[in-house]
Every structure is written in structure tokens, then in C-alpha cells.
Amino acid sequence: MEGAWEIAFVFFQVWLSVIVGLIMLPAMFGVSLGFTDIYIKVLVKILEWATLRIQRGQKEQPTLPSQSANGIIEKDDGSMEEEIGELRRSHPKNLAGGDFTLCDAFYFCKKGIENIVEDQVTQRFTSEELASWNLLTRTNNNFCYISLRLTIIWGLGVFIRYCILLPLRITLAVIGLSWLVIGTTLVGLLPSSNVKNWLSDLVHITCYRICARGLSATIHYHNKENRPKKGGICVANHTSPIDIVILANDGCYAMVGQVHGGLMGVIQRSIVRSCPHVWFERSEMKDRHAVAKRLKDHIADKNKLPILIFPEGTCINNTSVMMFKKGSFEIGGTIYPVAIKYDPQFGDAFWNSAKYNMVSYLLRMMTSWAIVCNVWYLPPMTRQDGEDAVQFANRVKSAIAHQGGLVDLSWDGGLKREKVKESLKEEQQKMYSSMIVGSDFFEASVGPA
């Protein structure tokens, strides 16, 4: 019996020293030993082989539906005027000056049915469909048995992910987070000085690097010369809580958010001791002026770290960028936009908070192959004269969408949970009304309100 405990103890020591030596120490110095790169390369080769195998299998059995991520229908993108105009062209009545015809309803009908089959918004709140299977059960559309070899590789994958990678990653995450709490509390004991700031940055970056290793994250940073500077606001598209780890691996930021209880609360309270972050009570969040004031004060102090904000307000599935809330753009200061794009082949980073809670989400992250993403730092932007906060927000949003190859949508991410505003329907009705009565007649009849 004693022998068994001793062996277990030795095993545990070896395990820990491997982790410290091969992962933690390099993480602290920002050095990569190249294991992750090799891992990713091997993975890519295997996934390519798997894709070919599946395609071959599909050709042999034509009843297998082929996956296409291109959408179900092809839409016409004409405006209301164009489409209804075309409808009316064949109508026998002379329609100069606008009038109503029975076939006008066709336009709304067709648009409605198109949106029932495929719409731009609801698809953003579920994970992106992959063009080809990446050997994870969770992304399996239409799983059919293709070949023995493929199934064996899949089984091997399950074993590696759950029995080897998962314990490793959990260990790293635990070490990373505990070091974060302990380290920042210790640094917090020091008096304010440059040394304290330097140490705080070191502790933060080391911990985030360990956490990133804990997800097998491979991050490519582009245009590092545009990295956010102190006194500025960093703005990025939001896909998951992991975005914070991704960004904080390459720079130090002041976080903004609500005060939480539990483990999150512990982390929040300790990191704020070593450098200023902006945490709000739930009640304070409702008062927009108080929020704006605190943020303004923070960026006015040029010694404080740049604030990190996600203006979408909720997690979107990384295929599009949705409406940016104007609050962050009213504060003033320089905005540093950042675009984050995950590669879905290796693991789906999107947090579908309706479906998974935080713990199941993290477990899914840790049992994926890896997290591979690209981060682009965009040139800083400021509000121009004659531009209001909403226009500025849209300009920043377009820049981020363009860089990340994401679809630029004006729809509110809040539609995940809430109903659409009536005013949007009223806009449609107004547009149509001007087509019936002719725009000049319309203005005359409505008159000043």
C-alpha cells in the first residue's frame, strides 16, 4: 500500500515539475518552446486528411447531404423602391406620382418568407456551422459512419482531449488563476511606485499567459505598433470571456465590468489592489452619467492602463459585428479598435450563454483541440467634428468588421434576449407610405407635427 502512495507522489512531483519547467517558466518570460506550433501543424494535417476522407465518402453515397456553409437561399438585395417599382412596371394602370396596387403585397410577402428561411440576425447567436467536420462530436452535423479509420482517429482524439489535454489544462488554469490572486494581492501590499506598476504588469501578463497555455491558445498579433496606449480606450468585438485572456496576453488593460460574487468576485477584488480597474455595482450600471464620469476620470489619468471595453454588450458568434453601444464613444479620448477572429476549425470559442453556463463553457473550451485566433490592432481613431457618437461608433465598427472579415450589421446584439423595437417597423411603414402617395404629396398632407 505504501508503495502505491509513494509512486503516486513521485508521479505527482514529476507532473508538476514538467508543468513548471516546460510551461510556466517559459510563460513568465514570454518564450515559446514550440510545442503548441508542432501540435497545431499535426492537427491541420490530420483534419485535412479527415476532410478528404469525408468528401470521398460522400461521393460514394450520394444520399449523404453535402455541407454547405453558403446559406439556403440566394436573396435579391434591391431596396423597397426598386423592388416595388419593378412589380408595378407591368401593371396596366398609369402610376405616375405613386399609388397603391394589389401586387405591392408581393414584395413584403417575399421578404417575409425569405427571412423565415434565412435571416441575418438569429444565426449570429448560435455557433457557426463548419464547412467540414473537425473530428469533434459537438460540431457533428449529419454524422454518418464513413470509414473505420476515421472513427479510430476520432476515438483517439477523444482520448487525447479528455484524458491527456483536459487534466493538463485544468491544472494550468488553476495555477494561473491562483497565481493571479496571490500575486496581485502581494503586489497590492507595496506602496504606489513605478516598481509596483511594473510588478503588477508582470504578474498580470504571466498569469494570462499561463491561462492561454491552459487553452492551447495560439494567437497571432498583427500591427503591434498600433497597440493601445495609456489613457486610451481599447474597443473590440466580443465572442467570449476568453477575449480578455487573448488580449491581455500582449498588453495590460484596465478591465471594466460589474461586480460579481463567488470566484469572479475574489479575482476582481484582488486584481484591483495591484492596479486600478473599474468595477461597478449593479445599481451604478443603470446610471449612465455616473458610469461615463468614472470612465472619463480613469482615462484622464495618463498613468492608468487603457480601458478594455466590448461595445456590443453581449457575445456574438464571431461571424459578424453587431451594433456598438454608443456609451463608450461619448466619453472622448482616443479609441484603439481591435479585431479578433477565431479559427473555428480548432475549437468554437463562442459562448452561447443561453445554452451553456460558464463552467460547461470552460470545459468545452478545454476539451477542444485548441484556440487559434488572429488579433489585429487598428490605427487609433477619434471622434471627428460634426460626427455624433452613433456615427463614430458605426465608423469604428466598420473598420473592425472590415479587418476581421466579419459581416457588419446594424442590428442590436440585445436582440438575443429582447424584442425588436417598434420604431423599426414604423420606418418601414413610412417608407412604403411615401411610395403610395408620392413623397411631395406625403409631406404636404402630414404637415408639421
Add this chain to the structure above:
Amino acid sequence: MGSRASSLLREEDIDEIKKETGFSHSQITRLYSRFHSLDKGENGALSREDFQRIPELAINPLGDRIINAFFPEGEDQVNFRGFMRTLAHFRPVEDNEKNKDMISGEPLNSRTNKLHFAFQLYDLDRDDKISRDELLQVLRMMVGVNISDEQLGSIADRTIQEADTNGDMCISFSEFTKVLEKVDVEQKMSIRFLH
């Protein structure tokens, strides 16, 4: 996820839907995924709220009428068969060349059936006539608060006058068809489904 959905759809069901609607196998499975993703209650049927959750449909002035077209008289749930039957009206007409052995009667996406679908958007009480009141109701949905009652009334009167040939102050389906005979219904009431 829209993933395992297709495994709940049996091959026999797919074949029946294929015969009835003319959609291809892959189109049916893709539309089933869509049906499944709209079905938040996961009970195999869609309610009106499920449709209302689509923002672009919720802002469509005729959104409620379109949603109504999916639900049979007096019912609150539509299953996948019913969903496909309604969507089948919007299949392009030329695709019929591939499916000559359809069930007897006109295919769901014929010109007549497309026009009938549109007719029922106006004919709220389904009595096969569009009365002045029904026309006014639909007009009001499309224009909101932007046009006065009197103006809307005269638009409705003018429309009925032009279409009505038998003098009953209502528009029957044949009168509706006659007025719109030159309109390219096949193109305007069709959706291009991929593969």
C-alpha cells in the same frame, strides 16, 4: 447548434415531403435544420412567437399576415410538414421540370397557387372575397399612421373599382387574377433555393 436535427427526420418523411412539395433531399434537410433552430421549445412544432423572434420578420409591416399563412384555421402550432407545404409555394416554377410525377393536381408552386397565397394575405376571413374592410385593414398595416383614414378609404375604393367586374364591391379570386395577369408572379413570388 442546428446539428443533430437532421437525425430526427426519417427517410420516409423526407420522401413524402419531396413528393408533396418538390424540394430536393438536401433542401429538405437544410430547411429542417432551420425549422429546428426556430423551434425554441423543442416540441417539434412552431408557434407564432417562434416566428416573431426573427427581427427582420417582426419589422415587416405584413409580418403577422405572413406568419398567419403558416397556421391552418384555428390552430396555434405548425409542424414541419405544414412548414414545408407553405414554403413550397415559393419554389421557382421552372424546377417543376424535374418532378413530373407529382401528386395529381397542380403543384404547390404554380402561378395560380402563388396568386392564391397572396390573395389570402388580403382575405382575412377566408371567404374567397376581399371586402373593402379587409382591404382597408391590410392597407393600414402597410402604411402605419402615415396616411389619413379618408385618403386610405379613397385608395381602397379606387382599387376595388378597378378590379371589380361583377359589381359586388368585393374582389374575388378570379378578379384578383385578372388585374394581375401581366405581373411576373413566377419571379416575384419565388425564392431561389440553393442546391
